Amino acid sequence: MAKQTTKKKAATPKKKRSLGLSKQNKILLGSVIMLFAIALFFSFTSFYFTWQEDQSLLSEFANRNEQAKNLLNKFGASIGHLFLYKGFGVSSFIVPVLLFLSGLTLFFSLPKNGLIKKWIWGLIFILWFSVAFGFFASRWPLLGGLVGYEMNDFLQDYVGKIGVLLLLIFGLIFILVRLFKFTPENVLHYFKQKKTAISEEFNSANDIKEDTAEEDKKSSVTEKVKEEAPVVVETYTHKEKIPPLEKEVIKEDNSFEVTVAKEEEEIIPDSLDIQVEKITEEKEEIDNLADKLVDDFGEFDPTLELANYKFPHIDLLDQHGTNTGITINQEELEENKNKIVETLKNYKIGIAQIKATIGPTVTLYEIVPDAGVRISKIKNLEDDIALSLAALGIRIIAPIPGKGTIGIEVPNKNPSIVSMRSVIASTRFQKAEMELPIAFGKTISNETLVVDLAKMPHLLMAGATGQGKSVGLNAVLTSLLYKKHPAEVKFVLVDPKKVELTLFNKIERHFLAKLPDSEDAIITDNAKVINTLNSLCIEMDNRYELLKAAMVRNIKEYNVKFKARKLNPNDGHMFLPYIVLVIDEFADLIMTAGKEVETPIARLAQLARAIGIHLIIATQRPSVNVITGIIKANFPARIAFRVTSKIDSRTILDAQGADQLIGRGDMLYTQGNDVIRVQCAFVDTPEVEKITGYIGSQRAYAEALLLPEYVGPDESGTSIDNNISDRDILFRDAAEVIVIAQQGSASLIQRKLKLGYNRAGRIIDQLEAAGIVGHFEGSKARQVLVPDMMALDQLLDNEKK
Numbered sequence: 001m002a003k004q005t006t007k008k009k010a011a012t013p014k015k016k017r018s019l020g021l022s023k024q025n026k027i028l029l030g031s032v033i034m035l036f037a038i039a040l041f042f043s044f045t046s047f048y049f050t051w052q053e054d055q056s057l058l059s060e061f062a063n064r065n066e067q068a069k070n071l072l073n074k075f076g077a078s079i080g081h082l083f084l085y086k087g088f089g090v091s092s093f094i095v096p097v098l099l100f101l102s103g104l105t106l107f108f109s110l111p112k113n114g115l116i117k118k119w120i121w122g123l124i125f126i127l128w129f130s131v132a133f134g135f136f137a138s139r140w141p142l143l144g145g146l147v148g149y150e151m152n153d154f155l156q157d158y159v160g161k162i163g164v165l166l167l168l169i170f171g172l173i174f175i176l177v178r179l180f181k182f183t184p185e186n187v188l189h190y191f192k193q194k195k196t197a198i199s200e201e202f203n204s205a206n207d208i209k210e211d212t213a214e215e216d217k218k219s220s221v222t223e224k225v226k227e228e229a230p231v232v233v234e235t236y237t238h239k240e241k242i243p244p245l246e247k248e249v250i251k252e253d254n255s256f257e258v259t260v261a262k263e264e265e266e267i268i269p270d271s272l273d274i275q276v277e278k279i280t281e282e283k284e285e286i287d288n289l290a291d292k293l294v295d296d297f298g299e300f301d302p303t304l305e306l307a308n309y310k311f312p313h314i315d316l317l318d319q320h321g322t323n324t325g326i327t328i329n330q331e332e333l334e335e336n337k338n339k340i341v342e343t344l345k346n347y348k349i350g351i352a353q354i355k356a357t358i359g360p361t362v363t364l365y366e367i368v369p370d371a372g373v374r375i376s377k378i379k380n381l382e383d384d385i386a387l388s389l390a391a392l393g394i395r396i397i398a399p400i401p402g403k404g405t406i407g408i409e410v411p412n413k414n415p416s417i418v419s420m421r422s423v424i425a426s427t428r429f430q431k432a433e434m435e436l437p438i439a440f441g442k443t444i445s446n447e448t449l450v451v452d453l454a455k456m457p458h459l460l461m462a463g464a465t466g467q468g469k470s471v472g473l474n475a476v477l478t479s480l481l482y483k484k485h486p487a488e489v490k491f492v493l494v495d496p497k498k499v500e501l502t503l504f505n506k507i508e509r510h511f512l513a514k515l516p517d518s519e520d521a522i523i524t525d526n527a528k529v530i531n532t533l534n535s536l537c538i539e540m541d542n543r544y545e546l547l548k549a550a551m552v553r554n555i556k557e558y559n560v561k562f563k564a565r566k567l568n569p570n571d572g573h574m575f576l577p578y579i580v581l582v583i584d585e586f587a588d589l590i591m592t593a594g595k596e597v598e599t600p601i602a603r604l605a606q607l608a609r610a611i612g613i614h615l616i617i618a619t620q621r622p623s624v625n626v627i628t629g630i631i632k633a634n635f636p637a638r639i640a641f642r643v644t645s646k647i648d649s650r651t652i653l654d655a656q657g658a659d660q661l662i663g664r665g666d667m668l669y670t671q672g673n674d675v676i677r678v679q680c681a682f683v684d685t686p687e688v689e690k691i692t693g694y695i696g697s698q699r700a701y702a703e704a705l706l707l708p709e710y711v712g713p714d715e716s717g718t719s720i721d722n723n724i725s726d727r728d729i730l731f732r733d734a735a736e737v738i739v740i741a742q743q744g745s746a747s748l749i750q751r752k753l754k755l756g757y758n759r760a761g762r763i764i765d766q767l768e769a770a771g772i773v774g775h776f777e778g779s780k781a782r783q784v785l786v787p788d789m790m791a792l793d794q795l796l797d798n799e800k801k
């Protein structure tokens with residue numbers, strides 16, 4: 001049975017495992033081992049015949065005059081003595097067998113698995129036989145060897161003869177069960193099979209006998225066979241209970257014999273561990289090349305071009321008088337506490353416990369109301385509490401998520417400024433292992449809030465004018481400037497207000513990205529914003545192509561692969577910096593360009609996270625026509641500075657509270673679930689100027705990062721064929737309508753000539769090509785280039801000539 005198993009195993013095709021040796025070396029080593037095994041075998045065999053004669057020569061190994069009788073002379077005599085006499089006796093023969101198998105495996109580069117198991121079992125056998133021979137045949141020391149004898153001696157000292165016998169029996173059972181898979185059922189089945197075979201043999205023998213007998217006797221024999229048949233069927237029904245392993249053989253006499261396919265059972269034995277072959281992954285050629293390149297040149301360093309770039313130092317930021325930290329006004333605390341308790345008492349709400357956490361601008365009073373008090377009751381008292389505390393900006397959080405208490409945020413009389421310096425210097429920011437870390441400010445419990453823009457993945461910021469949006473944007477940009485090398489991140493800045501972000505012009509060649517044909521990197525013109533957004537969409541598509549070619553899922557993996565030199569720059573691969581698009585006044589953009597801005601923004605917001613383009617959009621007017629559903633859905637991270645109405649607060653946060661803020665950087669931050677109150681870090685214009693000046697004075701790239709070129713419909717308008725024969729038959733009528741009204745709009749043509757939108761659009765394009773109306777200007781009507789009917793006639797007549 002065991003043999004069958006081994007055969008089966010050998011027959012199973014298995015992948016070869018690399019030994020780390022070349023083919024030739026394997027053949028050499030394999031043959032040496034096999035020959036050594038043969039030498040051992042001959043030495044051992046010969047030892048049994050010559051050991052007595054060679055005994056005296058064992059100490060004369062170096063003496064060349066002495067010759068041993070062993071087939072392998074003194075070597076054979078010595079090694080035989082070592083293994084058979086001093087070692088394990090006759091079971092030592094297993095050693096050359098195992099060695100031969102190992103040599104064979106190497107020689108033919110056969111799969112190595114199973115070999116270790118063979119060695120382990122071989123050694124178990126050697127030990128068991130050695131002890132068994134030592135026990136049963138102690139008179140013949142060459143059968144059990146010295147080890148067998150000594151082990152017997154040793155064991156008998158402790159467990160006696162019977163103990164050793166029991167141990168040997170256990171060893172035998174162990175071998176039978178673990179190696180040969182003996183189970184009582186197996187044994188029973190084996191005997192049953194034997195019995196069936198014998199009875200069949202017996203029957204067939206009878207058949208032969210009966211064949212020679214007379215005819216009338218024949219029938220009785222058939223009956224007898226038939227009688228026997230049910231016994232066999234019984235066997236079948238019994239074994240039917242284990243169907244998957246059964247192999248049915250329909251015998252000639254129509255009786256069934258069922259053989260259990262034990263071999264199969266042994267291929268994946270239940271107790272034997274499955275041999276899981278560890279396949280050393282074949283290295284791709286490209287990987288080898290990459291490894292070689294990395295060995296030769298080290299990993300690709302994107303910062304190499306500006307290797308001497310110095311990050312801005314903390315002293316460029318001001319303290320803003322915050323080095324003293326938050327001052328606690330004990331009186332104010334007591335006073336507020338008493339007022340809260342009293343107000344609630346007036347409404348018959350008892351307080352079991354009250355606790356205060358002092359933040360930079362507000363103090364959070366956490367109260368645990370008496371049992372049975374309805375939370376909604378406290379929430380409804382918001383205005384009353386505000387009135388009794390005579391303070392603006394009271395916010396009630398009922399209950400505080402995850403705490404089971406009710407929070408009342410009361411503004412401090414003397415709020416302290418959270419300086420950008422303090423948040424940048426915080427360990428939380430300094431140790432932040434993030435892709436794009438941003439230190440927003442400090443939470444109510446005075447912890448620095450550091451978040452990863454890459455995870456947000458886009459940020460929507462809203463707040464009424466003068467509440468701290470621009471400062472917030474500067475805080476975001478400053479955080480990134482303090483943490484990122486110019487090679488790692490690029491900004492696309494859109495500033496319709498024209499004054500807020502101009503300071504960043506100084507770092508154009510370090511940190512900014514722009515359209516190829518534009519002079520200024522900071523975009524202030526709304527028409528250009530559309531081009532830039534579409535260009536970013538092209539960049540996004542290009543990056544997706546690169547990611548696809550590199551077979552990675554996001555920019556992080558892509559850059560890791562690129563740094564490891566696994567992506568060939570000749571195939572268009574390059575290190576991809578993160579791109580952060582900042583739009584300072586989004587409402588203005590939407591008002592002037594509408595869908596044209598919304599569509600690329602929505603596309604970017606939906607798709608750009610994986611390829612490292614992140615959007616930060618700020619707006620004064622968080623109304624639903626500015627922050628449309630599609631934009632909102634793609635900006636889970638939102639910041640609300642103080643807004644003027646509850647509706648605005650709902651629009652931006654999907655919750656109220658932003659209308660209760662106190663302004664000056666007091667903000668609410670949410671990344672989808674909880675709303676956190678944060679005091680935004682304050683960074684003043686002179687500080688930003690110092691930082692950008694410091695960076696700007698350093699060696700820079702030759703130019704800002706160039707975004708892909710985008711030819712918008714306004715520019716491409718000129719490419720429309722000014723083909724007179726292709727013109728619409730109503731072209732002249734439309735031209736007259738436009739010139740008379742001096743208004744270049746498609747809807748005017750639609751109305752006056754009762755045309756569909758598409759036809760009117762086509763005519764407008766033709767009018768543009770003819771030079772009658774100007775370029776497309778977003779939601780504004782086109783300029784009419786022909787002043788009156790006379791000029792129009794002249795223009796069209798000239799065309800005909």
Ligand SMILES: Nc1ncnc2c1ncn2[C@@H]1O[C@H](COP(=O)(O)OP(=O)(O)OP(=O)(O)O)[C@@H](O)[C@H]1O
Nearest residue numbers: 417464465466467468469470471664665680681682
């Ligand atoms: N985090 C802050 N800490 C302290 N003061 C602040 C903070 N943020 C803003 N301020 C104060 O509020 C003023 C207005 O801030 P900011 O210019 O950022 O407002 P804004 O929301 O951008 O206004 P607008 O929309 O009109 O540009 C600042 O000059 C500053 O005095």
